[in-house]
Amino acid sequence: MRAARLIKMVLLLQSRPSMTAAELARELEVSERTVTRDAQALSEAGVPVYADRGRAGGYRLVGGYRTRLTGLHRSEAEALFLSGVPGALREMGLEDAASAAQLKVSAALLPSLRDASRTAAQRFHLDAPNWFKEPKTPVLLPAVADAVWDDRRVTARYRRGEDEVVRELEPYGLVLKAGVWYLCARVAGGGSFRVYRIDRFTAVDTGEERFEREPEFDLPAFWEERAEQFARSILRARVVVRLSPDGVRRLPYALDSLSAREALADADPPDGDGWVTVALPVESEEVAHTQLTALGPEVQVLAPESLRERFAGDALRLAGLYHPQDGV
Secondary structure, three states: OHHHHHHHHHHHHHHOOOEOHHHHHHHHOOOHHHHHHHHHHHHHOOOOEEEEOOOOOEEEEOOOOOOOOOOOOHHHHHHHOOOOOHHHHHHHOOHHHHHHHHHHHHHHOOHHHOOHHHHHHOOOOOOOOOOOOOOOOOOOHHHHHHHHHHOEEEEEEEEEOOEEEEEEEEEEEEEEEOOEEEEEEEEOOOOOEEEEEHHHEEEEEEEEEEOOOOOOOOHHHHHHHHHHHHHHHOOOEEEEEEEOHHHHHHHHHHOOHHHHHHHHHHOOOOOOOOOEEEEEEEOOHHHHHHHHHOOHHHEEEEEOHHHHHHHHHHHHHHHHHHOOOOOO
16 A cells, blocks of 8 residues: 555656655655655655655655656456546546556646646546536446446346346446446357446356456447437437428537438428428327427427327427417
């Protein structure tokens, strides 16, 4: 424990011109007295740590000293590629590995480049969870993440409807989509690749057996293909609508964007009023009612008649709210 702290202290001093005892204590999560003892231990071990006295004083390395202890461990290097997603790192249990990796990189950079991580973080940020939803981290996510990093087979128990199913899986990759964690895995023994919601896992047992990954497996491409398949699979109904020019512009934001754009591309040219008639694939009449309501007067439902009647009823209720009868 202390050896790791001493190494971290050297790396901190190497990455900055000087640090006060208070700053070091905060970074190392120890007392200033411990910092003093650690600095003395480093000095006795031949590391040229020098203490400047006074209000502007602090600890620094002298003589251009540079440690060779900047090699990244495998887990640190992998975590470094995710360092722009701090929330995801924390949920997978990789926050410490990423912190160590960033520190080692900072220590190895030229002084003029050592603020690169700070300046980049001020310009780019990935916010994966949806707005207005309280993110929930699956309890078993760290265990699944460990298996993914180490290419270890797992025996997973998960909920499928009212039942629980047990599968032996080869976990290939994790995806964070709109605040929900998914595992892309292959059924052990040469089975197919599937996608599992990690919050539906009830138990995960990681064994010692490793599996050989398929070299051609491409996680982003696999996820994109499966996400598109899923989006299309749930679009089992069809409605016909007329859209104003503004309705055409807003349609991809109200429905599944890919299906909306494909439907618009297949539509006939605008009529004399500039409106376009479109046949839209939708999940259900209920869902279509909710989604198309967002377009307000920029959409007119033509079919099915049951959905048309629902919108006609909505229009009468709205008219009553905004143009009430006398005395109401």
